[in-house]
Amino acid sequence: MYQEIILDHYRSPHGAGLREPFDAESFQINPTCGDEITLRVALDGDTVSDVSHETLGCSISQASASVLTDLVVGRSVADSLTVLAAFQEMAQGRGQVEPDEDVLGDGVAFAGVARYPARVKCALLGWMAFKDAVSRGVTAGDAGSGSTARENA
């Protein structure tokens, strides 16, 4: 499960530390273990221009949030959600889903996590925060309010 790529991201996580400016923020917790993440998304039109996060969690959740940052920043919102769907499918696939490296990049390293059902939530924590934040950001942008969504505990 602990691929070297995962350990690398864990030791030096990308996107770590909350940054300004941002369009939406999501706070997610894993109720079974108490791990938490605060994740911010900045949008430039239809593009995810920045992701930053503060993660209190295990190596899997921290590395996953780091890989997420690499995979979605610079993509369109629609593309980022396609990556999210692929990651989620792999993580919840009980080891039966063959991941597509073209879509998931370093994310394929998490295929092993799928064989440990108790850890799947760890791998998905950041992605769920991203999904929540990006939908808030898009909604706020559509409304033209530019307001900041906060906390979804």
Next chain:
Amino acid sequence: MTILAPSVLDPEPLDTAAIRADFPILSRTVRDGRPLVYLDSGATAQRPRQVLDAERAFLEQHNAAVHRGAHQLAEEATDAYESARARIATFVGADPYEVVFTKNATEGINLVAYAFSNASIRTALGPESARFALGPGDEIVVTELEHHANLVPWQELCRRTGAVLRWYGVTDDGRLDLDSLELSRRTKVVAFAHQSNVLGTVLPVAELVSRARAVGALTVLDACQSVPHQQVNLTASGVDFAAFSGHKMLGPSGVGVLWGRGELLAAMPPFLTGGSMIELVRMEGTTYAPPPQRFEAGVPMTSQAVGLGAAVDYLNGIGMDAVAAHERALTAAALDGLRSVPGVRLVGPADLESRGGAVSFVVDGVHAHDVGQVLDDRGLAVRVGHHCAWPLHRRFGVAATVRATFAVYNTPEEVAALVDGVHAAREFFGVS
């Protein structure tokens, strides 16, 4: 200073190999052929053949709905169910009519909380139930180390009645801070764990009972982590109610016990209502059966109660003093061993004084989940997370801990495997 209590220095009184042979699951392997090292009995204990056999024998020979019907099987099933109740009652120093079978301790505590809630709605209940009524201005007191099962039901009771929840704090060394709170005449309920499921701390029951009595408050004891591991006499303890679960004491899941003082149960309104908890039913209304039946609506779990009776017989066969001494020695070894690992911080009392066999810790630089994963890969089953005691973890500034808990079938070799595994986790994550 030695942390060894005199009893630990006694020769090993248990034939652990023979005991382990009674537990079929302990001979299996996990994660690519590694022997199972089960250190999660605080979550649920494994069951000996004697318990499994008792359940099967009951189902193959005597199964029927208890306290209903007059046929032979109904008689035999009722006898088996009531015999289990009597033996379980004796095991905890209680009278059988004070022992209510519940699904588990969580349901037992909720039963009390909802009975109080029902008593708080002062309509069409007898005056005897008024002592359980709560309202705005009243207080319920718990402690910061409670399992969610002995916290959330009281929060909810406060929400429903307007009472206020207060709590005793916990000291840095994992003891109850008795100076952190003064009870008052407003205090109606004091609910607390006998032994913390995280820290291992054994709470000062007599002192808490004495304080509660001085202000006229009722006491509720979460005995989940004590009854399986030491001789407990509920009647002598002075508490008013106590709850424990079968599956943590070598028995089946789906059965637990709520114990209450006879005169209190006799005055308390029911929680769940329906069949078998009645005295007289008319379309206009119903009167209730005396306890314990008043609190056992519906056809109850039966093979599980029989299995719990067998678990009690099994523990009695070993002797609870021997069980306690064995687990104490394992706890001492675990505390010593873990203390020797750099970067390990124990969360809970460092010595064996008033302390049971739950050993929780964090490893600097390695998240509890990751420690648990390395241990799991080596065949060790421990608990990681907040162990349903989230406020307590917050109190100690940690999101999650690793917890090892011991039972009568564990060995010093397994404790050594735990310590080796923690060393391995530090090495793997590069913090050694």
